[in-house]
Amino acid sequence: MTSWYKENMDKFSVKVPASTSNLGPGFDVLGLALDLYNRYDFEITGETGELAYSSNLSPEAIPYSKDNLVYRAFDYVFKKENKTSPSVKIHFDAQIPTTGGFGSSSTAIVAGLMAANQILGNPYDQNKLLKIGTQLDGHPDNITPAIAGGLVVCIYANSNHHYVKLDWDQNLFFVAITPDFKVPTANARSILPTQVDFPDAVFNIGYSSLLVAALAAKDTEVLKQCFKDRLHQRYRAQLVPGMRCVLDSGVEAGAIGTMLSGAGSTLIAVVDNQQVAETVGLAMQSAWLQSSVKSEIRYLRAVDNGASIS
Secondary structure: OOHHHOOOOOEEEEEEEEEEEOOOOOOOOEEEEEEEEEEEEEEEEEOOOOEEEEEOOOOOOOOOOOOOHHHHHHHHHHHHOOOOOOEEEEEEEOOOOOOOOOOHHHHHHHHHHHHHHHHOOOOOOHHHHHHHHHHHHOOHHHHHHHHHOOEEEEEEEOOEEEEEEEOOOOOOEEEEEEEOOOOOHHHHHHOOOOOOOHHHHHHHHHHHHHHHHHHHHOOHHHHOOOOOOOOOHHHHHHHOOOHHHHHHHHHHOOOOEEEEOOOOOOEEEEEOOHHHHHHHHHHHHHHHHOOOOOEEEEEEOEOOOOOEEO
16 A cells, blocks of 8 residues: 555445435526435455455446546546555446436545545545536536535536535425436437526526525425526427426326426436325326336435445
């Protein structure tokens, strides 16, 4: 072992929460950490920069090579510090669906950054990790809640990362419906227009601002009006068969609001009553079956803490 990591742990785990982003109108700005986790086990085995990778996902689902996002983020930190990455074994225990709208790619980036930072003796504080993570991912709305936890309003502009963390009303929780197909983020990005009409931009600014204000005030009646969007969901609906019908069915069954989670394919309903949650979930699942789409229901809560090392 080289001297710069002799005194640090050589075997540890990084646990990273899922996140949902946008929350309807807050495109690329709003994100929230959820109680669904990916775990990455790291073991430092030498000095020669070798990688041994394993996972409960197949090599067809994710690369078992140095092209893996976890390792790329891990190696990035060492290169940034002008050091050679140590040999490492990484085991990935995936509980978050890939390309499902839960920020699974962000968990990989965060795990790699935090592991490298740990081995190097934690030279980077949380703000530095957030900035690097956003640079690697391209968008702050999944990286930020994955690291900081909770509900965040965040921007990345002119190479600067800024965010404010807000309290989430724990009386509000989620019914998440994940279909049996995936929507690659690249496809969900490419289908968006390069320009939008001025009224649509004003519409989303208004409703995203109202959403944050209603959450801060814990005003459920106002909140019911806030999950509206004109910037991304109607375009991405082309990639998610039956989406509009499924979202509408959740509201009709008693949800406060419904939305596409991130870039999809998961759809999410916000509810304030556990008894209503099951009704909402079954209604949305049934609506998707009308489009011949099978789906899985998850009942989730917001979490205030982000990624952790043990």
